[in-house]
Amino acid sequence: MLSSAFRLILLSLSLTSTLAQSDFDWQTLTADTKLNWTSCYSSFQCSLLQVPLDYSAPQSESASIAIVRLPSTAPESEYLGPILFNPGGPGGSGVDAIVQAGGRRYVPAQTLNDSRSYEYYSGGVSYSTPTISFFKTEAERRFLIPSPEIVIYPSLNASSNAVSKTWGDFGLLGQLALQNDAEHHLQHMSTDNIARDMLQITEAFGFEKLQYWGVSYGSVLGATFATLFPEKVGRLMIDGVEDMDSYYTANATNMMVDVNGSLQAFFDGCNKAGPDNCPFYAPSSSQIAAKLDALTSSVKEQPIPVVTPDSHGIVDFTFLRNVIFGSLFAPYDSAVGFVPLAQALAALADGNATVLYDLIPVPTFECQTSPPPFHLNDFESYTAIACGDPISINDTVAQLEEYYLNAAKVSQFSDLVSSSRVLCAGYKIHRPDRFTGPVGAKNTSNPLLLVGNTLDPATARAGAVKTSEAFPGSVVLTQDSVGHTSLVAPSLCSYGYFRAYFVNGTLPAPGTVCPVDTELFPSASGNVTSKRRLPSVEKRLLDAGREISSVMRRVVPRWVL
Ligand SMILES: *[C@@H]1O[C@H](CO)[C@@H](O)[C@H](O)[C@H]1NC(C)=O
Numbered sequence: 035m036l037s038s039a040f041r042l043i044l045l046s047l048s049l050t051s052t053l054a055q056s057d058f059d060w061q062t063l064t065a066d067t068k069l070n071w072t073s074c075y076s077s078f079q080c081s082l083l084q085v086p087l088d089y090s091a092p093q094s095e096s097a098s099i100a101i102v103r104l105p106s107t108a109p110e111s112e113y114l115g116p117i118l119f120n121p122g123g124p125g126g127s128g129v130d131a132i133v134q135a136g137g138r139r140y141v142p143a144q145t146l147n148d149s150r151s152y153e154y155y156s157g158g159v160s161y162s163t164p165t166i167s168f169f170k171t172e173a174e175r176r177f178l179i180p181s182p183e184i185v186i187y188p189s190l191n192a193s194s195n196a197v198s199k200t201w202g203d204f205g206l207l208g209q210l211a212l213q214n215d216a217e218h219h220l221q222h223m224s225t226d227n228i229a230r231d232m233l234q235i236t237e238a239f240g241f242e243k244l245q246y247w248g249v250s251y252g253s254v255l256g257a258t259f260a261t262l263f264p265e266k267v268g269r270l271m272i273d274g275v276e277d278m279d280s281y282y283t284a285n286a287t288n289m290m291v292d293v294n295g296s297l298q299a300f301f302d303g304c305n306k307a308g309p310d311n312c313p314f315y316a317p318s319s320s321q322i323a324a325k326l327d328a329l330t331s332s333v334k335e336q337p338i339p340v341v342t343p344d345s346h347g348i349v350d351f352t353f354l355r356n357v358i359f360g361s362l363f364a365p366y367d368s369a370v371g372f373v374p375l376a377q378a379l380a381a382l383a384d385g386n387a388t389v390l391y392d393l394i395p396v397p398t399f400e401c402q403t404s405p406p407p408f409h410l411n412d413f414e415s416y417t418a419i420a421c422g423d424p425i426s427i428n429d430t431v432a433q434l435e436e437y438y439l440n441a442a443k444v445s446q447f448s449d450l451v452s453s454s455r456v457l458c459a460g461y462k463i464h465r466p467d468r469f470t471g472p473v474g475a476k477n478t479s480n481p482l483l484l485v486g487n488t489l490d491p492a493t494a495r496a497g498a499v500k501t502s503e504a505f506p507g508s509v510v511l512t513q514d515s516v517g518h519t520s521l522v523a524p525s526l527c528s529y530g531y532f533r534a535y536f537v538n539g540t541l542p543a544p545g546t547v548c549p550v551d552t553e554l555f556p557s558a559s560g561n562v563t564s565k566r567r568l569p570s571v572e573k574r575l576l577d578a579g580r581e582i583s584s585v586m587r588r589v590v591p592r593w594v595l
Pocket residue numbers: 062063064066070071072
């Protein structure tokens with residue numbers, strides 16, 4: 035979600051050992067306060083921008099931000115400037131989001147149907163310096179935290195002592211972060227500083243005002259920017275908008291209020307689709323829900339070991355819950371969405387756990403001594419930002435248990451999401467003068483556009499409505515879809531409003547709702563887009579939209595506070 039500007043930390047580590055491997059060697063670049071572009075990743079250009087590490091002492095140490103851009107090919111007169119893109123997380127690599135999407139179709143350029151008059155760019159935590167690390171060696175990292183390719187939340191309902199165990203595990207990570215931060219760099223990895231970086235990047239491009247597109251955590255970054263620099267807002271679109279008070283108090287409860295509804299959409303959609311299109315079908319939604327409950331209880335009691343040619347692991351309660359929750363995030367996705375979920379659950383009910391196991395790619399454990407290719411620091415940068423930003427949480431195990439059970443009253447997946455507060459309770463690095471909210475500005479130089487899905491399991495639409503109230507003149511565009519952020523489903527209607535906003539500053543009328551051009555359970559014999567004859571440009575946009583959904587699923591970490 036980040037075009038951002040990810041800050042890099044830990045100058046003390048050598049670049050050689052900490053920069054992620056990639057097709058482009060970032061170490062060949064020298065950081066500069068001016069943008070100096072070098073070709074990279076075939077059609078892109080890369081640059082390392084030097085910014086202050088500590089904005090209260092700009093002359094002391096510096097940080098460098100890895101920035102990748104897709105240059106504009108428009109003549110000067112039509113050039114509309116750079117758009118920063120932030121893929122969320124926090125901690126997601128903006129570079130990977132852009133480059134992976136760009137190898138196919140670059141996210142914002144395609145949905146705006148305009149790769150000429152804008153430049154799109156994004157920074158990456160993974161490739162910036164100083165890099166962050168809570169560990170002394172790669173082996174230690176691999177031993178203590180899951181491989182960065184696997185996103186599995188611990189379930190606080192996995193056993194009767196799960197909160198206590200998770201508290202111990204995360205408390206240890208927090209203590210290691212402290213021990214490995216002798217130079218006190220981690221405190222500077224904060225959303226307010228990333229917002230300051232974004233202003234520096236904008237100015238380095240020769241522009242005064244920010245043009246920005248942020249999704250998920252990128253909404254916190256965008257709203258924080260608009261609060262700190264209301265007069266520097268050019269275009270600011272935030273999508274999958276968090277409840278900002280929830281973010282800054284590490285209390286995700288309010289953001290989870292559409293989780294039940296998202297799961298219900300699976301039950302209802304499956305029932306409506308019928309047995310031919312939904313293999314987990316039952317004659318009523320509540321019977322499907324009951325089948326799922328029975329399956330979950332059975333796996334909790336008796337987990338299933340799975341060995342495949344490439345991998346091995348255990349389909350247990352936590353794994354199953356993560357697969358289902360992951361599907362709610364990307365329900366239209368052809369690899370993990372509702373259709374593959376229904377297939378996997380049906381197979382599991384028949385005693386075959388392999389299909390479900392394959393929905394989360396779990397590489398066989400290897401005690402690597404060099405960093406994995408992508409998202410080197412996902413977990414650590416997530417923790418440093420998402421737990422470093424909020425007020426410090428000193429909850430005891432008993433208080434966390436109470437927090438989780440209270441959130442369970444609004445969300446069936448509180449057991450997974452509440453673990454993020456447990457993580458924060460163990461993290462003790464906070465810069466005293468950081469921004470902790472509230473967000474809002476009486477007057478921004480241009481109005482904000484906010485986007486919310488009708489049923490977003492991670493960032494309920496209520497967050498967009500509440501944030502909009504803090505920025506008079508802003509408008510909430512609703513996309514009628516399930517899933518996390520508008521990018522989960524192609525919508526020509528949404529893309530049209532995005533374009534009108536970026537190009538002309540035009541906002542949709544309040545109350546506008548956009549349909550999506552796809553279905554949760556497409557019938558085996560038909561497809562939505564074919565029902566209408568579309569001009570080729572729109573076909574291309576829809577194809578791009580589908581690819582974007584799958585790219586976003588891969589590059590955007592699922593952790594959201
Ligand atoms: C720009 O970067 C290239 C490659 O890192 C370097 O050789 C060159 O000196 C830089 N130019 C300026 C003006 O800094």
